[in-house]
Amino acid sequence: MSEAFLGLGSNLGDRADRLERAVAALGLLGDVARSRWYENPAVGLPGAPAFLNGVVRLLTALAPDELLRQTRDIERGLGRDPLRRSGSRTIDIDILLYDRQVISRPGLEIPHPRLHQRAFVLVPLAELAPNLTHPVLGRTVVQMLADVDSAGVKAA
Numbered sequence: 544m545s546e547a548f549l550g551l552g553s554n555l556g557d558r559a560d561r562l563e564r565a566v567a568a569l570g571l572l573g574d575v576a577r578s579r580w581y582e583n584p585a586v587g588l589p590g591a592p593a594f595l596n597g598v599v600r601l602l603t604a605l606a607p608d609e610l611l612r613q614t615r616d617i618e619r620g621l622g623r624d625p626l627r628r629s630g631s632r633t634i635d636i637d638i639l640l641y642d643r644q645v646i647s648r649p650g651l652e653i654p655h656p657r658l659h660q661r662a663f664v665l666v667p668l669a670e671l672a673p674n675l676t677h678p679v680l681g682r683t684v685v686q687m688l689a690d691v692d693s694a695g696v697k698a699a
Contacts, residue, residue, distance in 0.1 A: 544573070547610060548672065549599045550637040550655070550664045554585055558595035559699070561621050561634050566599060568617045569636075572610070573603030578667030580699040586663070591631050595699055598639070598667040607641050611651055614638065639664060643678045654678060662693035 549569065553561045562580060569575050578598045585591035603610060614636040619625055622633040639655045646653040654677060658664055665688040668675070673685045680687070 544602045544604060545642050546640075547601045547603060547607075547638060547642075548640040548668060548675075549601060549614065550596065550635075550639050550658075550661075550668075551599060552594045552596040552635040552663070553633060554592045554594040554631050555633045556622070562595060562597060564621055565617055565634055565636060568620070569599055569601055569614075572605055572613055573601050575602075576600045576671060578670040581663060581667055581696050582699045583663045583696045585631065586661075588630060594663065596663045596667065596696075598664065598671055600671050607638065607644065607646055607651060607653060610641070611638060639668065640675070640678070645678055659687045660691060662688070662691045662696045665691060666693050666696045 551562050551565055559580060566575060566577050580595050580597045582593050582595055585594055605613065618634050618636055637655055638653055639658050641653045644653055659677060659680060665684060669684045669688050675684050
């Protein structure tokens with residue numbers, strides 16, 4: 544079994560319901576544990592509704608490419624427009640980390656390239672795995688979190 548960490552976010556509709564439904568769907572792919580949900584302003588989207596974000600730890604037998612395919616299917620099933628990869632959205636599921644693998648190819652970057660810059664990801668990730676080390680940067684989640692402004696990330 545592999546250990547993957549996934550970032551979940553929603554800023555349209557019933558955000559909490561969509562996130563819970565995404566967690567339930569991910570539970571069909573393996574064993575899941577999730578952080579609390581956190582509310583934060585929509586980064587880079589002035590005037591957009593606030594996001595509700597969290598992180599899921601998934602123990603799964605799926606390879607990274609198949610996990611990506613499954614997460615995209617879950618997003619579509621929860622109303623996500625597959626052609627719209629940024630902006631406001633009903634649901635967003637990003638693969639943040641997958642074991643200690645480093646993958647860089649079109650459509651799949653692991654670890655997530657902005658993981659270390661995003662308080663809305665690092666705060667919930669620190670709940671689940673504070674001492675997890677980034678496979679490229681060699682820094683723990685807690686160390687990366689200390690370098691970002693997390694003031695706008697509030698437990699929901």
